[in-house]
Amino acid sequence: MTSVTFPNGNSYSDDGTTANDMRNGGFRTSLLPMISDTIVVSNSAVAAAASAVPAATTASAAATTATTQAAIATAAANTAVGTSLIKQPSEIAGIDPALDFAFLSSLALPAGVVQGTSAKWVTDRAGLLTSVASLTPPIDFDPVTSVTRGLLVEASVTNLLRRSQEFDVSPWTTFGTVTITANNTTAPDGTLTADKLAVASGAGIYNNATVTSGTYTCSIWLKADSATTATLGSNDGNNAFVSTTCSVTTSWQRFTLTRTTTASTMGMQINGATTVYAWGAQIEAGSFATSYIPTLGSTVTRAADTNTMALSSVPGWNSSECTIYVEARTALASGTQTYAQYDDGTANNRLCVYRDSSNVLRCIVVVSGSTVVNLSLGTVANDTFFKVAFSWKANAFSASVNGGAAVTSSSGAIPSGLTTHRIGHDSSGNHANSPIRRDVGLPRAVTSATTTLLTA
Structure with a gap:
């Protein structure tokens, strides 16, 4: 072995280089002290290992927490892709929005817009069902991908x-x-x-x-x-x-x-x-x-969900012309399902985007109780994500869904006295019964070609 020195300073050898030499019978006096020193070192190592266990456990827990937080951050990043990497509606139209709600979290809407009086169960970002308190935006997430599905709006x-x-x-x-x-x-x-x-x-x-x-x-x-x-x-x-x-x-x-x-x-x-x-x-x-x-x-x-905003509180709102853009998912089954409406507090004067009981997506204009514009955008299947744009001003209406050719009308008035924007429902009790992911209002009308670009 030549020689070895222990932490206490004692040295042992078999070549005569130390006082504790094992040759020529030296082991009779040096072997037991060397074994004793070995035991001391071993016990010290055991104690050090034992003291390291709590630290390792803490580190493991911290690593688990970090992994969970990283997963949540990744999900948030996946969600953010839809609103950061993709060109925004206002950029496509070249118009600053009067309102733009991307339903990514409970902070997506100003206080007072969500008026539902019941708690609601949704899937959170971690994939767990969770109860969201009344008056708080119930944001639903995909249980597998954790990508946001949007503001869940349902009937009673x-x-x-x-x-x-x-x-x-x-x-x-x-x-x-x-x-x-x-x-x-x-x-x-x-x-x-x-x-x-x-x-x-x-x-x-x-x-x-x-x-x-x-x-x-x-x-x-x-x-x-x-x-x-x-x-x-x-x-x-x-x-x-x-x-x-x-x-x-x-x-x-x-x-x-x-x-x-x-x-x-x-x-x-x-x-x-x-x-x-x-x-x-x-x-x-x-x-x-x-x-x-x-x-x-x-x-x-x-209770039925109610999400309303007074148009008087929207800076830059234009009552004579507008373009709205909505991202949503259809319900799991057929029925009259409303995604966005602007009205005077009644159903008699309104502009509305909804899916009818035959699954046809429609953009309509109602003036004094009469439907003056009814743009039919074709059927959208149940439980299907879609994007729709609806542009209006007097005698110039256009709408498009999922990048399809715009449907237009060159005849019709605009209802007067509009006071209220409803998200995911109308004033007659028809709800989307599904998530709304984006709700945008641009304070000017756009061309029919632009309505197509908005939804492509």
């Missing part, structure tokens, strides 16, 4: 199903062999409130609601430990049963079932054989599921 809806998250509590009822483990895993909102349902073959669990004749949609979040199937069913007071097969994965998905009934009661049920986690059950009137409405012992109604 009631969750008719009681105990939406408590499958182990009445009025949930089982038949056959069903084992329910309450609060067994993390729910879509990040809380430990999702129940495990182990449903044997021929068995099931159901919950009934009071209804009237009409169309209703059942919805529920399901996931499993491994890929499986489950039957989402609905029976009514006439014993008319309908169902759909759900392909359940290890990730949370919201499954829906839409049906009509003439009975006074209607239920939702999960049939076996299957083992799944369940959360957020809902039965609501209508042909598609809207945002989640939690319930306990009673039904709960979510």
Whole structure:
């Protein structure tokens, strides 16, 4: 080994270079001290390693936090692409906007514009369902990409199903062999409130609601430990049963079932054989599921969203001509769905962009209760993102969707006395029932060619 020196200064050798030499029987006096020094060094190393563990744990936690923050920043960057790298409507038109709302966060609108009196559940940037307080812009994000979907605007809806998250509590009822483990895993909102349902073959669990004749949609979040199937069913007071097969994965998905009934009661049920986690059950009137409405012992109604702005508060607003630009997504099913409206507080004098019950996107002008301009832009499918521009001044109207050829009209007056801008709804109770991503108002009309460029 030649020689070695320990941290305490003691040196050992086998070549005669130190006092503690191992040759010629020297090991008899030097070996044990060297072993002792070795043990001291080893214990010191163990202590140092132990003290490093908390620091390493802290560093690991910090790294995890940093990773999460980086993911959120990346999502924000992905969202920002739509408003920073792409040429802006005002740049295309060469006109400074009177208003320009890019719905990227809860700060997207001035105070007082959002007037809805109910909290609303949306997907946040981290992919979790979250409840947004009333009077706060409910900004919805894509649960997979985290890119902003926009300001979610919905009509009033009631969750008719009681105990939406408590499958182990009445009025949930089982038949056959069903084992329910309450609060067994993390729910879509990040809380430990999702129940495990182990449903044997021929068995099931159901919950009934009071209804009237009409169309209703059942919805529920399901996931499993491994890929499986489950039957989402609905029976009514006439014993008319309908169902759909759900392909359940290890990730949370919201499954829906839409049906009509003439009975006074209607239920939702999960049939076996299957083992799944369940959360957020809902039965609501209508042909598609809207945002989640939690319930306990009673039904709960979510108030209609109201987003209005007084035009008198918009600097540079021009009442005689304007170009509006909207980015939005159509609803999950057909119906009259309004994306933007400017009016006098009534439906008698207004300019409006909406999709009719036949899925045709329209830009209309109503003066004294009569429709004087009706520009039909063709059909836009359900659950589809689109861009639309609508330019108006007296006897010069044009509109375009998704870069299509402009539809024009050279005849028609402009309604007088416009006072209000409504985002995602009109004055007659028609809502987009979907997210609005961008809402822009340019205080001058543009050419038909420019309306096409705006939406390309």
